Amino acid sequence: MAGRRQTPSARSSPGSQTSLRKRNQQRVVEALVKVGASTQADLARRTGLSTATISNIVSYMAKNGLVSLTPTTSSGRRAVSVQLLTHNGTVAAGIGFGRRHLRVVLVYPDYTIAAEENIVLPQKYDPREGFDLAKEILTRLLEQTGTSWEALSGVGVGISGSIDRRDQMPVIGTVWAEWAFVDVVVELEDRLGVPVVLDNDANLGSVAETIWGLHGAARNLVYLKVGSGIGAGLILNGQPFNGATGITGEVGHVQVVPDGQACRCGNRGCLEAEASTTAMLDRLRNVTPITTTEDLVKAVLEGDVAALRVIEDAGRLIGRVVGDLASILSPEVIVLGGPLASLGDILLEPVGRAFARHVLPLVRDSTSIVASTLDDRGEALGAAALVFHQAAVRVI
Amino acid sequence: MAGRRQTPSARSSPGSQTSLRKRNQQRVVEALVKVGASTQADLARRTGLSTATISNIVSYMAKNGLVSLTPTTSSGRRAVSVQLLTHNGTVAAGIGFGRRHLRVVLVYPDYTIAAEENIVLPQKYDPREGFDLAKEILTRLLEQTGTSWEALSGVGVGISGSIDRRDQMPVIGTVWAEWAFVDVVVELEDRLGVPVVLDNDANLGSVAETIWGLHGAARNLVYLKVGSGIGAGLILNGQPFNGATGITGEVGHVQVVPDGQACRCGNRGCLEAEASTTAMLDRLRNVTPITTTEDLVKAVLEGDVAALRVIEDAGRLIGRVVGDLASILSPEVIVLGGPLASLGDILLEPVGRAFARHVLPLVRDSTSIVASTLDDRGEALGAAALVFHQAAVRVI
Structure with a gap:
């Protein structure tokens, strides 16, 4: 278990002094990402943190190869320019x-x-x-x-x-x-x-969407992955949300069909058991030669009627659950990811229809549903x- | 609309410099609540904020009657003791x-x-x-x-x-x-x-529960109000959660009965339309003389079979929706409030049973469901x- 103890995430609990230090450091990183190279005095001004705190954070980050320190002048006085490291090999x-x-x-x-x-x-x-x-x-x-x-x-x-x-x-x-x-x-x-x-x-x-996606500015973003499983990653108030256990966004285990297909979680009729790619392939088994998600996507794009129908049915179930999720969280954007994202409107259309039918109207009008542009990356x-x-x- | 402009909440947007200043001030308040009277130097140490920032915040709070300033000494030097004001008339x-x-x-x-x-x-x-x-x-x-x-x-x-x-x-x-x-x-x-x-x-x-309730230490708390409406207040990562619009926690508008009772939101079969006190009274209308929530509570406590059954049916629907909510948010605690909270286990039992059946097992084991102790206050x-x-x- 020696390796386990190295894991940074295991070290602190929320609300502790450690957690406060983490938040302070996160602010410095945010400032450096936003404005680029800054002096420590700049960073203190931008974050409201003391120069002693800034100095500690910058030293630590420099030691760990996260920032470079370059001599500069500020208002005629000697200063150090702090920059997030980019292509220095780290x-x-x-x-x-x-x-x-x-x-x-x-x-x-x-x-x-x-x-x-x-x-x-x-x-x-x-x-x-x-x-x-x-x-x-x-x-x-x-x-x-x-x-x-x-x-x-x-x-x-x-x-x-x-x-x-x-x-x-x-x-x-x-x-x-x-x-x-x-x-x-x-x-x-x-x-x-x-x-x-x-x-x-x-x-x-969801983290990737905030950095490489088209909706990174959203403070509240839901990334819904639809694949052989279904789950959501939540960015709430600009931060990944983990709740008490880390087991959050489990919309795949919301029941959508009473006494429906058995789910690996032990329940029945879960969204995942009814609308995952596995469930879709299962529905097509007896009438088509489609056995993989790649084949399914190909068949849909070629206009295969059975495949289109399976996507539409799954989309409706997904839209309903996502509608309930939005009535709870009111996110700016819901990004659909996973292997079906490339279907674009073919999937988004039934999802959006069921979403609109279930979500509160005002939340509907303030929530976008889009397909991820990151493919499966x-x-x-x-x-x-x-x-x-x-x-x-x-x-x- | 002059009055509207005075509303502090309308002044800032998340992520702005204003929002940063708010967060800084919140830290000072947290520190003062936790340790009581402190010097400004203490506050700077505890929060990691600069003395200039602390000084600004303290001046503002003193001007607005939120803290008192008392001369004191610290390490032999003159200092000012800052204290959150209590019974000074504010x-x-x-x-x-x-x-x-x-x-x-x-x-x-x-x-x-x-x-x-x-x-x-x-x-x-x-x-x-x-x-x-x-x-x-x-x-x-x-x-x-x-x-x-x-x-x-x-x-x-x-x-x-x-x-x-x-x-x-x-x-x-x-x-x-x-x-x-x-x-x-x-x-x-x-x-x-x-x-x-x-x-x-x-x-x-939900805010009241974090202050006057028995579970105020929870970082993630859901307050579910069941009355003539049904809605949830969310405390996430220790803060009230408002999403993009402020319209969050709307579990009352999750559909629980396909094509069920019409709901004021325009949908049908919403939890609120099926399990609010209004819905319960409606169900009892033809067989009992019960017409108010007070009468309903009284009948349940006296063992009225029809009233008990209505509570149980509503409790099952509520538990199912709360189970889905917990699979999404993994809160430490869910507090049931509103006029039925006084029923205690009579309501909690069917809610807990349906909850356990629908939520992911690990989340079930880490989430408590309790009745509010604040009555309707x-x-x-x-x-x-x-x-x-x-x-x-x-x-x-």
């Missing part, structure tokens, strides 16, 4: 483990993407084989970009299913069976020798961003 | 307008209750008559406590139904018909001559607290 890696694929990305601290690779895997692959493969790809990407392992700040990992924030373990009943009881953080830290942070794919998708990108966010708020 | 008033009652409370800045009064009104009373009556009661309470109008920091008001945070107007379709198009803030500011802040009853109930109390919160974070 990178974060993001790994997204999908049902049948694995994506690794390398990202610089200014969020430009250094390199990425996606490979297809057999369905229900062994997670340990996935970890070994991820290491291979990561090694290759580091070599390609001339980056040393020492320059790797950390690795973010996304899996489908909930993560219990209290012990960083996947939650049984929400992850695929072969991932139950797998201690992803320890397994990967053992293999990679760098700190690993783990989160749920939908949560990471959101998870890995968000995982890499998480590394910087965790590092940026590491205890000082 | 008060906030809270007014709760219910379906058939009106409650006014006076609260000191340390949240002790100075005075309160509750009167019963005819159903569907004219809001303007309510405003006049509220002024009468408020005048009486100020006299009783020997408080001048000048010492009144402001008045918080709670009504049933959503408030659009963008224009501070009640949202049509969520408020009772006679409250539609009523500009509560302007009407009351005209009558009272002090700043008025308006919020939804469930939101205010939460709304007015929360409204008074809101005055201090708004004042404490007023632009400096």
Whole structure:
């Protein structure tokens, strides 16, 4: 469990002094992202923090390769210009483990993407084989970009299913069976020798949308991933929302059909059991040769009537649940992600219709529903961003 | 509209410099609540804010009667002790307008209750008559406590139904018909001559629970008000959550019965249309002489079978929706408030059963469902607290 203790996220509880220091550091990062290079006096003015606090935060960040310090002058006096590091060699890696694929990305601290690779895997692959493969790809990407392992700040990992924030373990009943009881953080830290942070794919998708998506300015953003599972990542008041347990946005387990299909969570008729890509493929099994999500997307785009109907039915169920979600959270935008996002209006149209029918009218008029523009890269990108966010708020 | 412009809540947008100043001031208040009287140097240390920032905030709060400044010494040097003002005569008033009652409370800045009064009104009373009556009661309470109008920091008001945070107007379709198009803030500011802040009853109930309830330490708390309407107030990450519009927690408009009873929102089969006290009374109309919520509560406590069954059926619907809500937000605690809270386990039992059946198991085990201990006082109390919160974070 030595690896576990390195995980920054395990170190602090909300409301503590540590949490206060984290919030202060987050402010410095926000200011640097917004205005670029600044003197410490500038940062103090912009954040309202004391120069002593700013000095501590800047020292820590410099030591950890997050900012560069350059001598400059300010009002004729000597000062130090603080800048978020970009292409100085420091990178974060993001790994997204999908049902049948694995994506690794390398990202610089200014969020430009250094390199990425996606490979297809057999369905229900062994997670340990996935970890070994991820290491291979990561090694290759580091070599390609001339980056040393020492320059790797950390690795973010996304899996489908909930993560219990209290012990960083996947939650049984929400992850695929072969991932139950797998201690992803320890397994990967053992293999990679760098700190690993783990989160749920939908949560990471929401983080990626705020950085690389078209709606990053939204203070309240819901990222709804529709794939072999269905889940939402929540950005509330500008921050990822994790609730008491980390198990949030589980709209896939809202019941939409009383006594419907059995769900892996133990309930029946859950949105995920009725409207995930798995459920869609199941509905088509007896009348079409379609067996994969890729085939389904292709058939829909070719106008296959049965496939279109399955998308429409699923869209209606999704729209209804998303409508209820919006009546609770009133977000500025709901981003539909996952392998069906490329269908655009074909999916958005039935979703929007059911949404409009169920949500409160005023919330309907102030909430946009859009398709993600990140294809299936959101998870890995968000995982890499998480590394910087965790590092940026590491205890000082 | 002159009165409208005085409303502090209308002044800032999230993410702005104003919002940063608000957050800084909130920290000072938190520190003073937690440790009591402090020097400005102490406050700077505790909050990480600069002494200049602290000095600005303290001056503003002193000017507005929120803190007292007393000369003291610290490490042998002259200093000023800052203390949140308590019984110095400064008060906030809270007014709760219910379906058939009106409650006014006076609260000191340390949240002790100075005075309160509750009167019963005819159903569907004219809001303007309510405003006049509220002024009468408020005048009486100020006299009783020997408080001048000048010492009144402001008045918080709670009504049933959503408030659009963008224009501070009640949202049509969520408020009772006679409250539609009523500009509560302007009407009351005209009558009272002090700043008025308006919020939804469930939101205010959630604020009251964090201060006067038994679960105030929870970072994520849902207050579910079940009365003639049903709505939830959300405390997320320790703060009231308002989303993009202020229309949040609207679980009363989640559909629970396809094509069920028509709801005032325009939809059918909403939780509110099926499980509010109004819906319960409607179900009992033909078989019992029960016509008011008070009679319903009395009948249930006396073991009336029809009344018990109606509570159980409503409880199941409520539990299901609350289960879905918890799978989305994973709160530490859900507090049931409103006129049925006094039923305790008679209501909590069916709610808990349906909740357990619908929520994800791990969230179920980490979420408590309890009855409010504030009777029907939460709304007015929360409204008074809101005055201090708004004042404490007023632009400096």
